[in-house]
Amino acid sequence: MNFVMPDLYPASAEIFILLMACVLLLADILAGKGRRWLVYLLAQLTLAGCFGITLLTFDGQGATTFSNMFIDDMLADFLKLVLYPAVAVMLVYSRGYLAARNLDRGEFFVLVLFATLGMMVMISASHFLTIYLGLEMLALSLYALVAIDRDSARATEAAMKYFVLGAMASGLLLYGMSMVYGAVGSLELFEIGQRIALGGGNKAVLVFGLVFVVAGLAFKLGVVPFHMWVPDVYHGAPTAVTLFIGSAPKLAAFAIALRVLVTGLAELAEHWQVMLMILAALSIALGNLAAIAQTNLKRMLAYSAISHMGFMLLGLLSGIVAGDPSFTPNAYSSAMFYAIAYVLMSLGSFGMILLLSRAGFEAENIEDFKGLNKRSPWFAAIMMILMFSMAGVPFFVGFFAKFAVLQAVVAAKQVWLAVFAVLFSLVGAFYYLRVVKVMYFDAPTDTAPIQAPRDMRILLSINGLAVALLGLLPDGVLKYSYFATYAFLVGH
Amino acid sequence: MSGLPLLSLAIWLPIVGGLLVLATGSDRNAGLARPLALVVAVAGFLVTIPLYTGFDNGTSAMQFEELRPWIQRFNINYQLGVDGISVLFILLNSFITPLVVLAGWKVIEEKVAQYMAAFLIMSGLMNGIFSSLDAVLFYVFFEASLIPMYIIIGAWGGPNRVYAAFKFFLYTLLGSLLMLVALIWLFFQSGFSFNLLDWHALRIPLAAQILLFLAFLVAFAVKVPMWPVHTWLPDAHVEAPTGGSVVLAAIMLKLGAYGFLRFSLPIAPDASRELAWLMIALSLTAVVYIGFVALVQADMKKLIAYSSISHMGFVTLGFFIFNSLGVEGALVQMISHGFVSGAMFLCVGVLYDRVHSRQIADYGGVVHTMPKFAAFMVLFAMANSGLPATSGFVGEFMVILGAVQYNFWIGFAAATTLILGAAYTLWMVKRVMFGAVANHHVAELTDINAREFAILGILALCVLGMGLYPLPFTEVMHASVDNLLKHVAVPKL
Numbered sequence: 001m002n003f004v005m006p007d008l009y010p011a012s013a014e015i016f017i018l019l020m021a022c023v024l025l026l027a028d029i030l031a032g033k034g035r036r037w038l039v040y041l042l043a044q045l046t047l048a049g050c051f052g053i054t055l056l057t058f059d060g061q062g063a064t065t066f067s068n069m070f071i072d073d074m075l076a077d078f079l080k081l082v083l084y085p086a087v088a089v090m091l092v093y094s095r096g097y098l099a100a101r102n103l104d105r106g107e108f109f110v111l112v113l114f115a116t117l118g119m120m121v122m123i124s125a126s127h128f129l130t131i132y133l134g135l136e137m138l139a140l141s142l143y144a145l146v147a148i149d150r151d152s153a154r155a156t157e158a159a160m161k162y163f164v165l166g167a168m169a170s171g172l173l174l175y176g177m178s179m180v181y182g183a184v185g186s187l188e189l190f191e192i193g194q195r196i197a198l199g200g201g202n203k204a205v206l207v208f209g210l211v212f213v214v215a216g217l218a219f220k221l222g223v224v225p226f227h228m229w230v231p232d233v234y235h236g237a238p239t240a241v242t243l244f245i246g247s248a249p250k251l252a253a254f255a256i257a258l259r260v261l262v263t264g265l266a267e268l269a270e271h272w273q274v275m276l277m278i279l280a281a282l283s284i285a286l287g288n289l290a291a292i293a294q295t296n297l298k299r300m301l302a303y304s305a306i307s308h309m310g311f312m313l314l315g316l317l318s319g320i321v322a323g324d325p326s327f328t329p330n331a332y333s334s335a336m337f338y339a340i341a342y343v344l345m346s347l348g349s350f351g352m353i354l355l356l357s358r359a360g361f362e363a364e365n366i367e368d369f370k371g372l373n374k375r376s377p378w379f380a381a382i383m384m385i386l387m388f389s390m391a392g393v394p395f396f397v398g399f400f401a402k403f404a405v406l407q408a409v410v411a412a413k414q415v416w417l418a419v420f421a422v423l424f425s426l427v428g429a430f431y432y433l434r435v436v437k438v439m440y441f442d443a444p445t446d447t448a449p450i451q452a453p454r455d456m457r458i459l460l461s462i463n464g465l466a467v468a469l470l471g472l473l474p475d476g477v478l479k480y481s482y483f484a485t486y487a488f489l490v491g492h
Numbered sequence: 493m494s495g496l497p498l499l500s501l502a503i504w505l506p507i508v509g510g511l512l513v514l515a516t517g518s519d520r521n522a523g524l525a526r527p528l529a530l531v532v533a534v535a536g537f538l539v540t541i542p543l544y545t546g547f548d549n550g551t552s553a554m555q556f557e558e559l560r561p562w563i564q565r566f567n568i569n570y571q572l573g574v575d576g577i578s579v580l581f582i583l584l585n586s587f588i589t590p591l592v593v594l595a596g597w598k599v600i601e602e603k604v605a606q607y608m609a610a611f612l613i614m615s616g617l618m619n620g621i622f623s624s625l626d627a628v629l630f631y632v633f634f635e636a637s638l639i640p641m642y643i644i645i646g647a648w649g650g651p652n653r654v655y656a657a658f659k660f661f662l663y664t665l666l667g668s669l670l671m672l673v674a675l676i677w678l679f680f681q682s683g684f685s686f687n688l689l690d691w692h693a694l695r696i697p698l699a700a701q702i703l704l705f706l707a708f709l710v711a712f713a714v715k716v717p718m719w720p721v722h723t724w725l726p727d728a729h730v731e732a733p734t735g736g737s738v739v740l741a742a743i744m745l746k747l748g749a750y751g752f753l754r755f756s757l758p759i760a761p762d763a764s765r766e767l768a769w770l771m772i773a774l775s776l777t778a779v780v781y782i783g784f785v786a787l788v789q790a791d792m793k794k795l796i797a798y799s800s801i802s803h804m805g806f807v808t809l810g811f812f813i814f815n816s817l818g819v820e821g822a823l824v825q826m827i828s829h830g831f832v833s834g835a836m837f838l839c840v841g842v843l844y845d846r847v848h849s850r851q852i853a854d855y856g857g858v859v860h861t862m863p864k865f866a867a868f869m870v871l872f873a874m875a876n877s878g879l880p881a882t883s884g885f886v887g888e889f890m891v892i893l894g895a896v897q898y899n900f901w902i903g904f905a906a907a908t909t910l911i912l913g914a915a916y917t918l919w920m921v922k923r924v925m926f927g928a929v930a931n932h933h934v935a936e937l938t939d940i941n942a943r944e945f946a947i948l949g950i951l952a953l954c955v956l957g958m959g960l961y962p963l964p965f966t967e968v969m970h971a972s973v974d975n976l977l978k979h980v981a982v983p984k985l
Contacts, residue, residue: 373603377517388639393635393636393638393639394633400563403566403628403676406672407566407680410673410676411680415677418676422670422672423666425669426665426669429661429662429665433642433658433662437657437658440646440647441647441653441654475564475565478563479564482565
């Protein structure tokens with residue numbers, strides 16, 4: 001067997017970020033304590049570099065490499081182009097917070113870059129092994145990031161919980177993958193898809209494997225009943241890390257769900273669609289109901305994340321109606337738009353918590369937002385935009401995300417599922433309104449001025465305005481999501 | 493003049509102006525925020541005048557149409573247009589806004605810019621609702637208008653404002669979410685179109701029509717509000733600041749009724765006829781039962797709120813007896829109620845600003861200290877109880893005539909409102925205005941100033957003008973109403 005040098009071109013962004021992460025490790029040692037801004041700057045430049053590379057290598061054609069284990073198609077490029085800015089924004093938001101807590105050590109940035117690499121690998125994975133590789137790279141980095149504040153007992157506990165449950169989920173996923181492999185004799189997603197389509201593999205074994213794969217994915221997405229880690233980890237982790245966990249990884253999880261279920265297991269759609277329906281319905285119901293009872297904003301947003309992921313699944317499960325795939329690009333691109341919109345809103349709302357936090361004070365309770373309109377009308381307005389957007393009220397992007405998914409559900413002739421979903425988003429509106437209520441209707445208890453750095457203020461404002469602007473003009477992102485999913489589906 | 497996108501101006505001028513007012517910032521600049529808000533509001537009204545003067549009464553087609561692709565992915569268009577049914581509401585809305593700005597001139601001392609901006613933005617959004625011909629555009633405006641009202645009630649309202657604001661928001665959201673699913677369903681039924689006029693021509697089986705009708709009913713019945721989903725309104729009215737109550741009563745309640753005419757009747761005409769008995773029963777319950785409820789209220793604002801529900805029952809009754817007298821009467825009643833209820837809430841506001849009480853029992857003999865004000869309030873009270881030569885009479889009389897034509901006993905039941913309305917309104921006026929001066933608060937009252945006089949005077953002119961010569965209002969709507977009724981009469985299963 002000859003060794004053939006794989007074509008590295010499609011993976012150039014991944015290679016670049018890996019090299020830069022190593023450079024960062026060295027730079028951190030060389031820069032020393034006084035020049036931490038250098039490491040931060042390098043991390044930002046790395047992300048900008050990745051953005052440039054992905055943009056330059058973007059040619060609309062799908063390319064695979066590493067013996068078809070890695071795919072660089074339009075879907076991957078599009079998601080990565082959303083991923084880099086999301087990580088970069090998160091770095092800007094968390095800088096002041098980390099510095100005030102002496103957490104802005106080099107490890108943080110290195111871990112973030114490794115996690116980003118993991119997500120990129122997940123997005124581009126077309127093989128069970130690459131999926132697992134990316135997933136673990138992301139997960140291990142996140143476990144460490146959650147525990148990065150090593151003096152905090154709560155963070156350590158959260159990291160422990162995350163690690164144990166995450167390891168179990170990885171086990172489930174691996175077990176499911178091995179079942180599928182046993183049935184069809186391949187780990188490559190295209191190959192699996194083709195073999196099942198040709199009648200290969202024992203259906204019972206495949207479905208058995210599918211159950212475990214879906215369970216593993218559900219854990220990573222954080223949907224009911226695999227959601228137990230979400231509130232504790234969101235709550236326990238330093239807010240900067242919560243911001244990270246709550247945003248970009250949702251895109252990567254969406255990507256692997258799409259690739260595994262559609263590329264690999266599309267023939268089993270009638271089975272996994274029902275599973276996703278149960279997961280989605282439970283998540284929307286429980287996420288929204290449990291969020292009402294929260295007084296801690298991070299926990300509330302965690303439960304809201306559960307319900308949002310349930311909503312996103314609604315799009316994923318509406319693709320194939322009675323064997324007819326004509327609505328698939330519509331449905332999957334809606335789910336993708338939902339994921340992107342959610343990342344944007346999630347960045348903003350955790351960013352608001354970081355904005356109000358300062359040395360020795362975590363603005364993580366809903367009460368801490370009391371009277372924000374008096375303290376800073378501008379940021380109260382930004383937070384209001386974010387909350388109404390999350391609740392799905394127009395003219396904000398959250399409305400069109402919900403709208404896109406709902407129309408996919410109705411197109412799949414699941415009108416009652418759509419009614420169920422909207423009724424629970426009414427429940428959801430209640431707790432988002434409560435945040436607006438404390439900001440606008442209550443008197444402030446905390447009168448300290450907001451101390452966030454200027455770059456963060458500007459970026460957070462842009463973030464909030466983007467939520468409003470994408471609500472007024474959502475067509476561009478909707479169309480690109482559609483093109484990317486369409487190209488992805490044509491590739492089969 | 494016709495080259496200007498008048499409807500877009502009517503929508504976006506107040507919204508952009510509102511954002512400008514918001515930009516004046518803190519209360520140190522309140523002296524700038526107030527006149528700027530007034531200028532924007534008046535300009536917003538002026539741009540709507542050509543909509544009336546340039547309106548062609550002879551056709552039922554949409555006029556002043558604007559069409560631009562908005563979200564091509566779902567074939568959603570930015571499509572605007574008005575017919576004889578909607579044009580008057582745009583005028584009414586834009587007319588009320590400057591009055592609301594004036595009414596809050598002195599009373600609102602905190603967060604002035606935000607208060608004014610909220611009203612301006614809401615005014616623009618409501619013009620958007622009345623002029624949208626695309627279902628998603630309509631829905632987007634419909635729901636977005638909840639945000640400013642939520643803030644207005646919650647931030648400047650009375651002691652129980654938070655409860656009222658939540659109740660208002662969640663109640664109305666509940667209704668509109670079901671409508672959203674119905675709209676999406678229609679999108680697929682009509683071959684990927686959100687165009688309302690396409691939907692009007694769509695053939696739908698009766699079972700589906702009934703489900704659609706019910707989905708619309710939930711959305712619009714909550715907004716109207718119809719009995720038994722009316723309970724949010726008294727709370728919202730009582731807690732809202734005066735301006736909020738005025739906009740709520742004068743404009744927001746009309747959204748639901750307008751929705752019936754734009755969605756329920758033309759899209760599901762067979763279901764509308766099938767379920768007319770239900771609508772008539774609910775409407776009569778509102779007219780009679782809520783009329784009695786109004787009678788026992790001790791709080792002036794609550795009393796007017798219940799009177800609004802009762803009057804809106806008249807409106808829905810007029811729609812579902814399917815004759816032109818009924819529908820036109822209902823439309824006239826909506827406009828008139830916009831003037832009268834707005835004026836009544838402003839009157840209560842005048843008293844509340846001085847005494848800080850809305851309880852009827854805290855007043856008595858106000859006429860001795862505030863004669864000019866008393867004259868206005870008595871006039872509006874007469875209009876509210878439907879006295880001939882006021883605007884309140886025209887609509888009620890037309891609806892009663894239409895109802896008698898449809899069925900004598902329904903007309904008879906509806907006519908009891910003339911007694912009940914007179915009873916609760918005049919009894920309140922008697923207790924507040926006349927008799928001996930009740931206490932030192934009343935004795936220390938000062939009569940209305942020039943600003944208040946101007947606001948109430950303009951409204952009084954409208955009430956009298958419409959009562960004496962309603963033709964300018966009815967001739968506009970005639971062609972559109974006839975066309976609508978013709979459309980509803982033809983089965984389209």
